Amino acid sequence: MESIWNKTKAVIKTRMPGHSYRMWIEPVEFKNEKNGVVVLSCPNLFSKKRVLEVYSNLILSEIQKISGKSCQIVLEVSEKRPTGQPDITYQKPLFPQAEAQPSSGRFLRRDYTFDQFVVGGNNDFAYSASLALASRKKTQQHSLFLLSKTGMGKSHLTQAVGNHILTENPAEKVYYITAEDFSNEMVSAFQHDSIDQFKKKYRTGCNVLLLDDVHYLSGKDRTQIELAMTLDTLCDSGKKIIFSSSYLPGDIPKLNDKLRSRLSSGLISAIDPPNFRTRVRILQKKATTYGIHIPEDITQYLAGELTEDVRQLESGLIGITAKSSLLGTPIDMVLAESVIKNIVRQHKLITIDSIKKLICQEFNISHHDIVSASRKQALVRARQIAMYLSRRYTDSPLQAIGKCFNRYHATALHSISAVEKGIRDNRSLQKQIEYLCAKLEKGVC
Numbered sequence: 306m307e308s309i310w311n312k313t314k315a316v317i318k319t320r321m322p323g324h325s326y327r328m329w330i331e332p333v334e335f336k337n338e339k340n341g342v343v344v345l346s347c348p349n350l351f352s353k354k355r356v357l358e359v360y361s362n363l364i365l366s367e368i369q370k371i372s373g374k375s376c377q378i379v380l381e382v383s384e385k386r387p388t389g390q391p392d393i394t395y396q397k398p399l400f401p402q403a404e405a406q407p408s409s410g411r412f413l414r415r416d417y418t419f420d421q422f423v424v425g426g427n428n429d430f431a432y433s434a435s436l437a438l439a440s441r442k443k444t445q446q447h448s449l450f451l452l453s454k455t456g457m458g459k460s461h462l463t464q465a466v467g468n469h470i471l472t473e474n475p476a477e478k479v480y481y482i483t484a485e486d487f488s489n490e491m492v493s494a495f496q497h498d499s500i501d502q503f504k505k506k507y508r509t510g511c512n513v514l515l516l517d518d519v520h521y522l523s524g525k526d527r528t529q530i531e532l533a534m535t536l537d538t539l540c541d542s543g544k545k546i547i548f549s550s551s552y553l554p555g556d557i558p559k560l561n562d563k564l565r566s567r568l569s570s571g572l573i574s575a576i577d578p579p580n581f582r583t584r585v586r587i588l589q590k591k592a593t594t595y596g597i598h599i600p601e602d603i604t605q606y607l608a609g610e611l612t613e614d615v616r617q618l619e620s621g622l623i624g625i626t627a628k629s630s631l632l633g634t635p636i637d638m639v640l641a642e643s644v645i646k647n648i649v650r651q652h653k654l655i656t657i658d659s660i661k662k663l664i665c666q667e668f669n670i671s672h673h674d675i676v677s678a679s680r681k682q683a684l685v686r687a688r689q690i691a692m693y694l695s696r697r698y699t700d701s702p703l704q705a706i707g708k709c710f711n712r713y714h715a716t717a718l719h720s721i722s723a724v725e726k727g728i729r730d731n732r733s734l735q736k737q738i739e740y741l742c743a744k745l746e747k748g749v750c
Contacts, residue, residue: 425583448571
């Protein structure tokens with residue numbers, strides 16, 4: 306049967322692009338055959354998922370043609386590196402699966418653990434505080450507020466607390482949820498006359514609450530009142546709570562005093578951008594996790610060029626690895642430079658004024674329009690996108706961004722949040738933002 310599989314691969318090779326064949330079919334090996342079931346092995350879960358979704362019908366059809374009999378195929382993940390594959394072969398999926406299920410809310414990513422978190426001078430206090438909260442059953446510290454820009458690791462640490470607690474005590478009731486989901490769930494409870502069950506769920510049925518992106522509660526008065534009372538109940542019962550946000554409690558507009566006080570009452574720990582040495586260690590850690598061999602000079606190059614955040618580092622690592630696999634070429638400096646030049650942003654060249662100029666050009670509006678009091682939908686959307694890009698590409702605080710558009714910082718935060726939500730829910734808006742970002746990064750404005 307193995308010879309039939311080799312013939313099948315030879316036929317499939319002529320029916321698809323060479324880079325796709327090398328990436329997905331070539332690593333697949335014959336394992337065994339029994340009672341008409343052909344078992345094939347893939348190098349990792351990501352490969353298995355892709356082959357099943359895209360190529361399984363083609364594989365089955367060709368095997369049956371060559372063997373002259375009907376059969377079934379089963380794909381398994383290999384425990385070893387496929388014979389003859391280069392060091393860059395993936396041993397673990399580049400997009401880790403979320404598998405740990407807390408008692409309520411979203412899944413916890415299984416790779417978001419303390420041992421997978423790279424500690425440096427930028428985050429050592431946040432790491433220590435999170436680990437202490439997770440590991441100590443009796444402690445005076447019951448709440449922690451993690452503060453950082455997007456992509457610095459606050460969600461990793463938040464979920465690491467949940468994973469650690471569930472590992473130590475699987476029966477613990479750990480709730481991991483975003484502030485937006487909490488608000489939507491509460492609204493749904495009111496609509497379906499089940500608010501009592503909602504209150505009971507969070508106030509008495511929860512031992513550990515992990516609440517992400519609390520700045521999304523800005524302006525949601527009813528949700529703030531309910532959350533504040535829930536937090537009071539949890540704190541009085543000695544339950545553990547972790548908040549995460551891109552803004553300090555005092556900088557979140559339209560937040561009632563009681564909730565602001567509760568968010569500020571615990572330990573507040575900021576996570577800063579990683580320095581060069583920490584970036585090198587992050588790349589080395591992720592390469593080891595993914596089973597990828599990256600030459601030391603390439604690691605140093607990536608750490609020197611990708612200075613924004615952890616997500617950018619990961620994007621660069623995945624980018625050069627994927628391109629190397631697709632082209633069947635080794636990872637060298639030429640390949641790395643070809644990938645990184647499309648990722649690196651020239652922040653010093655991007656200002657709020659240059660963003661305004663680009664938006665005015667693309668939306669065919671004037672500078673007066675974008676800062677005017679007009680509430681026309683077309684102008685509102687253009688203004689919101691401009692404020693979102695200003696937050697993404699500059700270090701200007703909300704107050705400064707709002708002022709540049711003749712708006713209060715509360716309006717700036719609402720605009721940024723609206724675009725962020727739109728990117729998640731609207732493919733068309735996502736493409737539009739990607740297009741505008743590409744123009745900004747190339748200096749085309």
